[in-house]
Amino acid sequence: MRRDRGLRLVGVFLVLALIGTACGDSEEATADTTAATTTTAATTTTVATFDLVLAADEFLSGIPEGWMSVGDTVAFKDAVAASNATVIDVRTTGEYEAGHIEGAINIPLRTLADNLDKIPADSQVFVYCKSGHRAALSVGALRMLGYDNVLGYPAGWAGWTDAGEPASTDMVTAMTYAAPDIEPALLTAVDDYLNGIPEGFLSAGDVEKVKEAITAGATIIDVRTPDEYTAGHIPGAINVSLRDMADGLADVPEDSSVVIYCGSGWRAGIALSVLQSLGYDNTKSFPG
Template identity: 30%
Template sequence: MKVEQIYTGCLAHAAYYIESNGEAAVFDPLREVQPYIDRANKDGAQIKYVFETHFHADFVSGHLDLQKKTGAQIVFGPNAKPGYEALIAGDGQVFEVGDYQVKVIHTPGHTMESTTYLLIDEAGRQHGIITGDTLFIGDVGRPDLAQHVVSELTEEKLASHLFDSLRNKIMPLPDHLIVYPNHGAGSACGKKMSEETTDTLGHQKEVNYALRADMTREEFIGELLTGLTAPPGYFPQNVLMNIKGYESLDTVMKRGNQPLSPAAFEAAANETGALVLDTRDAETFAKGFVPNSVNIGLGGDFAPWVGELIPDVQHPILLVTEPGREEEAVTRLSRVGYDQTLGYLEGGFDAWKQTGREVESTGRMTVAELEALASKGEAPVIIDVRKRSEYDSEHLLDAINIPLKEINEHLAEFPKDKKFVLHCAGGYRSMIASSILKQRGWDDFADIVGGFDALKKSHLPKSEYICPTTLL
């Protein structure tokens, strides 16, 4: 049986495509659906079904546009209540895609409508399971997301449902089945996913902590809930878009791909209160940018950081990009529901600068310069914007940890009466933090060139945290 995994690294997202005898199906598609249509056209196939494993939180699915463009039937599992036409399948229901079969296995726990799809080949052999966020490679789906949409669905209740789904629906299946999850390492939908994006079910039964055969319900719930961090703020908004519906991507792209002269760009920013989002790399941004811009570079985890730091997916956005990357930026914003891009600065930052309009820059400091200040007893306050787990692993001895994702709640902790420096691991996140602070009125600070990767090679004193369990 041929199953094609279509993986998008910036979201750690996997969609799936199957085709048999002129019929095709797509599972958990991304917002931009033309690649799936092109894939089916290449096979001379008609997309018959769009199967959704659940109402996704971390991205806006492309099921509605795929239905409109191909006539495909949208399929959800039991308990789903979408605000648009869709087939709500029963547990055990079988769908035919050419000579293949797709069997619905209701596996609530990540969400109550979560469904696994069992793939059966043309000879009637069970081939694999498309598990959505129920089962990952090395992990299972976090059970605390649905409660942000339906309050009575506590994480404990959902974890208990997931325990039953795994024991009663997934683990009894044959070991040879290939597990096809919706996400890989880097997704916020789990806590310790493997870098691998497929595996056999039998191997997962051996190595996945959540599939231990001797695990009690209480042990499962305890281990699953331990170490969960707060989900990104945009997740509930994406869930609602996937439940209720959304604008066509064609409409979003047409609105966002509007070239604006510097004068028109400035007028639009003033009239709409739009956020000016600069997607260039950190080094280029630091040298000069449109005043009040926020820098989130396309070269990093762009969409997830947009989702972490811009609270409202409906907030209007104006883009500054490297020329030629405007469409990419609008597309990647739309994947996580930020549909209100109003246009981009035609000609990029250079066009703005050439008009003589005001520009800003942000300070940068090398590790050698920081070492020189420290040797004279003049070291500035050091603020580490990495995750707490990174900080706990190793950090500069006197550094203060304010994770980037929490920056808006901790602005008062950034000093205004003394100089400070920022760093992350390599410079991507610290430049985001720098741009936010500049926008909010801070000036007397610098970003460390190369981040902690460079600081580790310095002679500055460091503190390393050793987890007690490593001493056993």
């Protein structure tokens, strides 16, 4: 509207100027007639808006086989031994101090985006927590930010200790790395999500809690593959497979409770991380 009004005013001034010229003497008229006319075109600069959904789709559709998991405890030990890997414990500082995998550094889940300078972007990184839920959220967030070198250890601290593996209480100082170039809008979205994670870490709870949520009208989303869904699913659940999540956002309500599940909780945690980064703060996952 302001631009249209400005153009009309410019037109009025041009008309008045031409009338004034016509009223002058012939020499001035001749001079004005032969004078060069300069026209200045208005230039409009368009600033591209970052497409967060497109970024999410690029990540989700490119998820490799294995769902970014290193596997069980034996596979995890072998992978660590075979590489100069960085192992990150994303539990709270108190949990880490009480006992952790030897050599692991501690970056609590909520602070991941604030500590990217402690996470290498060009060498293997493994993430773990207590049971796999927070590790899945971490892998989803870091992968969204472009850390394609990150894998999770779903068995976590519980699986590690159950296997009789040793615990360490030695504090490990993290090395410092050059943080990758990340689109500011994407970093802000992921950081806001991580910093805002409430108590309970966005878990929908156990089976009884999920049943209560269903009774209360929650939307249940199964993020397994269509074949897995067809073979059997929670009654009433809809299927939006993980890799197709960005294309299925129309099926995800924004203003009512949503519970996500998969086979073990791992894929559900990754899906939850993406949805939370996209602003779906009404979502939780069923880790079981």
